[in-house]
Amino acid sequence: MRPPAPEEPLVYGFLAEFTAPEPLIEAARRTREAGYTRFDAYSPFPIPSLAEAIGARDVSVPVAMLVGGILGAAGGYALQYYAMARDYPVNIGGRPPFAWPPAIPITFEVAVLAAALFGVITMLVGNGLPLPYHPLFAVEEFGRVTSDHFFLVIEARDPQFDPQATPAFLASLGATRVQLVRQER
């Protein structure tokens, strides 16, 4: 794509609209097969086969939760061990200052807490949220993505992007409407 002249608006991409999930899944699969890499599908509810069709396979959330759980468990246990055996041991009838069984509940609770926090933060960071502005929000029809419509966007930064061929390709996928999305400078 040639660089746009200064007075021309920057292009974010082309938006194709669908009214049902099945055509969108099919369109996403064919877009991927056509060699596009910078594209995304949008739907009002999670569709596992759609994520598969666009090739989204990210395991950062489960990994982060596992790491969080392990760190939380280790931290919860270490806290109790440090407090009771190292920092301030209390001699109660000559018993050992620390024993593992009563440390288990707190270890477990801290593990769950850390896993949940790691998971939520990783999901938000991975998804780039919070994001106050996005070029798609300027498209009026896109408001229905949170109700009942389904969208496919091929972005202008895709190496295969072409201002003429890309919208024609999207129209051939059975979209009810294809339109240009502008990017504000």
Next chain:
Amino acid sequence: MTLRPNEETFDLVAPGHTYTSVTEKISSIVLDRRVSLRWLAAVMVGLALAGVLTVGIGTVLLFGVGLWGNNQTVSWAFDIVNFVTWIGIGHAGTLISAILLLLHQAWRTSINRYAEAMTLFAVLMAGLFPLIHIGRHMFAYWLFPLPNSMGLWPQFRSPLVWDVFAVTTYLTVSALFWYVGLIPDLATLRDRARTSVAKLTYGVLAMGWRGSARHWQRYSALYLLLAGISTPLVVSVHTIVSFDFAVGIVPGWHVTLFPPYFVAGAIFAGFAMALLLAIPMRHFFGLRDLITMRHLENMGKLMLATGLIVFYAYLIEIFFAWYSANPYERYLIFSNRMRGPYGWTYWLLLLLNGLLPQLLWFRRFRTSPPVLFAIALGVTVGMWFERFVIIVTSLSRDYLPSMWAFYGPTGNDWAFLLGTVGTFVLLFLLFARLLPVISIAEMRELIMHQGHVASYTLHGSATPPER
């Protein structure tokens, strides 16, 4: 499309609903519905009781816990009874949102959102009691392992400290689970809102959610895993609450049965509260086509199942006391609980928690909202009395008769009980008008799955679909 007046359905969603219609129906409760006088009147009652709670807390902070009826024999009374009751009520919300999700129970979809809100508000109410009960509120931070001028740590071997960790974790994880579930629906409200204030508020809360498939993929993984870790969490929380008692040596508390008994009782009481909230909500907001008779009946069935476990535990408690041959345990059950000064509370709880739910064996009662509401109300009261019997009856007469004492609640005790009920109702009323009471995104998902099932039945077999 929707149900005629007085018509009920046993489907998960009334026939004819589409992505568009569920979205419009649920979001319009928040965005379009006018403020009704009935709702406003209920809010006023809630506000008044929240005021009572504020006065109750304020006076205890000023004058101390001596305002309560607690004495040196019965040092745990209404405060801990209410704490256990509220935290138990929360458990059904987590059961619906997490355990039923893992078990692929499609009927959880339209009831999980409000049940999670119920959990959150109930845990908030629960947390108040231990915090006020500690007496010296300026040292509340001693509950947490924070540095203090004496270099002391909490006693990590004590179930009371485990409780601090369990309840704070439970509150945080429930809030996260609830908020994560809300994000797509907040985006729906943002996109459908007409006033700029609503657009801005829901827009900020939705954090720029736009339904990207890449986002949904991470989101779904997170949601499933949060359900996975909430499941053992909810069991651990009430287990630890039961340890507060079971680890002590008070007759009537020192029983290995307590953890499963408490967890079952918590879910039992929680489903009762879930029904108490669902029945008026579906009636006043016209949600009978989304929270259908199927949901009410299933909640009734779960209440019956957990109620039977609780009833079994009541009977086993009697057996334990007899079989232990311990004179103090035998005295507690056969003389103190059954015939002592609080004897009527024991028989009341057997009636309300043991016998009343047996009506749920009959489909006629399970499918009648007024009867379900009455049973749920009975169980809620009965479960409060169960905690009263366990805590107050056991403490009031333990080993030495010279130590025996009678506990009676004071006005301040009642202010806390009624005040938390009112505040809980107030929070729920505000929630019902400010956030979608049913998960819209999950309803759309359910409709897609149902569409697949219907088209499969149409084309795949000779028998016509049921409707």
